[in-house]
Amino acid sequence: MYTTRNSSSSCTQGGFNLGVMHIGAPACGMNAAVRSFVRNCIYRGDTVYGIHDGIDGLVEGNIQEMTWAEVTGWVGQGGAFLGTKRTLPEKHLDQVAARLREYKLHSLMIVGGFEAYHALLQMYEARGKYPEFCIPMVVIPSTISNNVPGSDFSLGCDTALNEITEICDRIRQSAQGTKRRVFVVETMGGYCGYLAxxxxLAGGADAAYIFEEQFGIQELQLDVYHMAAKMAEGVQRGLVLRNEKANENYTTDFIFRVYSEEGKGIFSCRKNVLGHMQQGGSPSVFDRNMGTKMAAKAVTWLTDQMLAHRREDGSVFCDEASTAVLLGLQRRSYVFQPVIELKCQTDWDRRIPLNQWWLKLRPLLRILAKHEAAYHEEGITVKEVEEALD
Known part of the structure; x- marks a missing residue:
């Protein structure tokens, strides 16, 4: 594990060729990261090549040199102006290596989600066969799902949370003046229940169903009874969130029908699937600044690595695990961690980290929803609450 450090050794030495690309789904903050990367590289006297449309664009040669003015205004724009696709390099390693050799790239930065992390791991593991991959490479995690190991936060997840919370507030306000009503809302995130x-927690939900915390018909029944009890106490509106892949059989529609049937005569029920509006329009201030800072740190790290591994002919060659890394935000520090070390910390079938810090907040969510009776059998301890508040 490698933490960031300040370095001025590369400020006056340029001449390197750096590539930048996206792999995965678009997320707010991607453009801010590319803008920061391009301008920091040009400031150092290097050349930046923008690779459009991910691995597909790299294979097709959709690559162009980027200028200072080209990224003007990108910091506040959502989406991914370079274009992004989910294609992995595994089946295209020959063509990818050929393009890296053709453009004489000395290092590569990938901004993307779980696919970006997986792609870098594949290229690292192919170094023995393709020397073109023996260059410094770094991934900046960028996905609303926040499901990339090695980082507590990913670019785009803050904007997505703001959007979901605002939408849920509006949905609940739409029932102002009506009879008691419960809203069942489906969020994105794959198998990762971070968003839900x-x-x-931010929207005051009465329940949030996720894959990481298994639930069954008994839990659903208890939640419905609990909701009815709160309605009897004077609560007018309820909110239930469900992650899109929380359970194969207990779908959003199933949960909606259970609440609708069991709540007859007590409350009505409505269902909402938020869809891609969760990705947000404009990135939040947090995502803009996070993308800007992470890209700047990535440039400094890449430059240090290129200088350390530059050969007499001007090429760069490095095959150490410490030169193919993911730049993550862990607690309050930016950390460069080799992707090969993260491999064993990943649930590859469900594309989530094996350990997720936010799960400690689940007891707090239940307590604030007044679930101490319904979930008494799970034994929420004082220690768990203290950890959630830490």
Missing amino acids: TLAG
């Missing part, structure tokens, strides 16, 4: 949990 944190949005539920």
Whole structure:
């Protein structure tokens, strides 16, 4: 594990060729990261090549040199102006290596989600066969799902949470003046329940169903009874969140029908699937600044690595695990961690980290929703609450 450090050794030495690309789904903050990367490289006297449309664009040669003016205004724009696709390099290693050799790239930065992390791991593992991959490479995690190991936060997840919370607030306000009503809302995130949990905490949800915390018909029944009891106490509106892949059989529609049937005569029920509006329009201030800082740190790290591994002919060659890394935000520090070390910390079938810090917040979510009776059997301890508040 490698933490960032300040370095001025590369400020006056240029001449390197650096590539930047996206792999995965678009997320707010991607453009801010590319803008920061391009301008920091040009400031150092290097050349930046923008690779459009991910691995597909790299294979097709959709690559162009980027200028200072070209990225003007990108910091506040959502989406990914370079274009992004989910294609992995595994089946295209020959063509990818050929393009890296053709453009004489000395290092590569990838901004993207779980696919970006997976792609870098594949290229690292192919170094023995393709020397073109023996260059410094770094991934900046960028996905609303926040499911990339090695980082507590990913670019785009803050904007997505803001969007989900605002939408849920509007949905609940739409029932102002009506009879008692419960809203069942489906969030994105794949198998990762980060969005449902944190949005539920911020939006005052009564329940948030996620894959990481298994639930069955008994839990659903208890939640319905609990909701009815709160309605009897004077609560007018309820909010239930469900992550899109929380359970194969207990779908959003199933949960909606259970609440609708069991709540007859007590409350009505409505269902909402938020869809891609969760990705947000403009990135939040947090995502803009995070993307800007992470890209700047990535440039400094890449430059240090290129200088350390530059050969007499001007090429760069490095095959150490410490030169193919993911730049993550862990607690309050930016950390460069080799992707090969993260491999064993990943649930590859469900594309989530094996350990996720936000799960400690689940007891707090239940307590704030007044679930101490319904979930008494799970034994929420004082220690768990203290950890959630830490």
